[in-house]
Amino acid sequence: MLTRCLKQYNEGFGHSLGAKFLRRYATALPQQQLNETVSAPVHLENARPFKELPGPSRYEIVRGFMLGGEFYKKTFTEAVMQLSEKYGTLFHFPALFGKPEMVLALNPADYPTIFRNEGVWPDRRPLDSFAYHREVHRPDIFQGIHGLMTTSGEDWAKIRTATNPVLMQPRNARLYLNTILEINDEFLERIRHIRDPVTNEMPDDFHDDLNRLTLEGIVGVALNTRLGMIHKNRDSPECKQLLQSIRDFFDLSEDLEVKPSIWKIVKTPKFYKLMKTLDLLADLCNKYIDEALKQIEMDRDGKFTSEVGKENSVLEKLLRIDRRIAVVMALDMMMAGVDTTSSTLTGILFCIAKNPDKQQKLFEELKNILPNKDSRLTIENMQNLPYLRACIKEGIRYHPIILGTLRSLPTDVVLSGYRIPAGIDIMISSNLLLRNEEFVKEPNKFVPERWLRNDTEGKKYHIDNPFVYLPFGFGPRSCVGKRIVDLELEITLTRLVRNFVIEFNYSTENAFIPKLVSQPCIPLKFKFEERNE
Template sequence: MLSRYLLQRSLSATSMRRYATAAPQAQISETVSTADALENARPFSEIPGPSKYELIRGFMPGGEYSKITFTEATRIMQKKYGSIFHFPALFGKPEIIMDLNPLDYPIIFRNEGIWPERRSFETFVYHRTVHRPDVFQGVNGLITTGGEEWAKMRTAVNPVLMQPRNAKLYLNTLLEINNDFLERIRDIRDPKTLEVPADFHDDLNRLTLEGVTGVALNTRLGMIHKNRDAPETKILLKSIRNFFDYSEDLEVKPSIWKIVKTPKFYKLMDALDKLTDLCNKYIDEALKQIELDKDGKFTSEVGKEKSVLEKLLRIDRRIAVVMALDMMMAGVDTTSSTLVGILFCIAKNPDKQAKLFEELNRILPSKDSQPTIESMQNLPYLRACIKEGMRYYPIISGTMRRLPNDVVLSGYHIPAGTDISVSSNLLLRNENFVVEPNKFIPERWLRNDTEGKKYQLDNPFLFLPFGFGPRSCVGKRIVDLELEVTLARLVRNFVIEFNYSTENAFVPKLVLQPAIPLKFKFEERKA
């Protein structure tokens, strides 16, 4: 049962829309499909795509898609079937429409409703409702819920997580962690080449996990230095990686796990068990440190911003615990892979890095200068570099929607309740939609840059790194801040190089994963 506070709150379209993070509604034309448009549209049955047999055979050993990722398979099918095609219902999973036509995207988002629905990861739902109901007790988090249940929870957590001014309060926590990370780089880089070891991705995962726990729990796990060799640390990082790897095989590719529990299904349950148990241990330890004052208000260590956990405890204890758990599980590989992509772009474009350094040097006159909430507001080129890095290396293919009413997409009648994949991020390196897509041009994101205007994206729905609208990523503000702090501190302290090829640098799994050694060179700046 959700808290009385939440049950008593009224929910309106206005209250949910206030948190939209993509294009404003004014930019979306009236695209609700009329009766005439629906009547004149081509029938759903005519949408091209593979048959059940073709799909199964393609992903079986020896098949066309057997040794590639789902994203790579999608690109092959796009060439074969066009910009919109379907996957048939298979092994208990519903039919899905893959939409790579950006002209359809305003239609989809205009019709999503005030409680946008999207298909949940069913293995995740199974773990929380069937495998471990003792832990979640009916409060399953934003990832696995929909409808009014999702809306009430989202309304509760938005003020804590989605307001920029609240996210920025965690600046000092992230700075403290980043200072440790800078020292880690200085300790591990080769004294002659100044390159960090090939497994630098592990250090980036530790950085992002330390940041997440710092914000979510106001707790330091010591993963960068103090406790980096602790068995729990290694189990936690490995379980997070296994979670993403097995999820692609079970959720995205054809799988019979809903009919017969496969070995990979049990491996995923084991990974989720380990993640749940370890994260709950850290959460329990954080709860012990939170004390009630005489007025019944939660207090924390003097001088530190209250953790997300502590703030949400005011609303509902179970929501607080599940949200902290989700932040720890979902905020590591996603953020670290994003950071790797941005570092590749910065390292391979020294002119852009120099321009970024000039901006940082004006705000942070020495390497020891610490950014403040006020100074971070004066770094437009930093934010432009981050956006362009996310465009150049998008870590996910897009987002999903299940619309409440019939629409017409690419001339086809799409019935209500059909799963639609908005695969917008697969188009961000397509010259038909992006000017100079294979060049790193941060200026395209600067509103007042005359030269950059010709590179700006015409369609606001192409770039959706955090999704769109009410169902956009609830951790967006925290991730933005973490990326800004980390990139600012790295570029202000080091000249960053990567003296190797970045061809095939990532493997596009459920989340983009680095596929080459990350031997970045960090040369100390003189001042």
């Protein structure tokens, strides 16, 4: 659909936040301001110069994030929302402390132009501190292969070409069904063990259990290894250290990469803390990777995987292509996939719990293929679950967990009538539009039917512009882990809804804090009541 839409735009034209913030943003932009940029194409020679693009000054940004400033104690996402109310749907963000200038794009009419001109090897600036760790601080670990998150150009293309057949083919991703199912069985046992015997509610720190579930799943897929995060080894210092280091990585990256920071000029305490955190993460993850490599070496006949009915790990498959790529990709999966997946799952569970009619409809679909609680999911019976996938897509829309995606284009382009020079970072802030009535009908309602092609009720809720909904990015640089995330979400939601009636009897207003990856900021006291069916 997106490809077709790009062609249409060629002919015609030549982000998770708290509900309160999203609704405020959705109503803050006047209709005229949104419509001004949806017009006939503007050629480069007729475009307004880049220097005329509105935006805050360096002083406004630095002062704003200082003690007493208008952005003090606000996240970057909240600052962007506030700035867009002042400067419009396309504005300039100044270069600061060694970080390059950036353009914030909040008009979906500009997005086809961006993606159409991204080139053969789309460029997206990495987290510079993350790249520094791999290229300067610890080159001994990475040996010139820095992974998809910190490379661009031909180096990036080489890694992506190697990983796509393993990770991006839906058929290949579904082969990990048994691995994820085994982990989910253990997770359901954990729920029954820790819920309150009277209220059936989870303890306040249930978010920790969701993180453990997603990390265990990622390690299972990446390494065909079990860490025992859910039950067996949950209290081990090493497991706790690994989870805490992943959380610290995202928090410190927000402070160093998103908010104003002088670490490129003077190495700050937070910079050194991040280097120490990344050292620890690399060492812990490499320990598990080394153990998996030894197991692969000892099991050349494949008995280790085949005897338990599991697919070969991502690590083992990539070893056949390039050992260094295999190790770095396994490391990246363990570092980057935990908070993103657990926050996404939390948002979906909020929506399911708060909409019992939709939950019942989903349950009825699931019961058709799983007549009993212990009925087994298979690759075959998962093929036709349209409402399950619609619930997941709508939950991601309702509670997006990132601001958007980034691009740096090889040529000048015209966005909203302004000439944007090649090489400028462009933040495609599409997720900020997902609660905007200009682009989503009744955006504050959870309507999975909007994603069903032939649903009579859902037709009026369809999102007409496909560039508004880009949760995994777009094109060649879309999220390489998308298929694995989809599988983990589908299996987990299926197992939970088939076994429990899920409730959340508290407010979900501002349930997430919008950071680099949005995090739940309220106790996740979900109620899981056993189904009798």
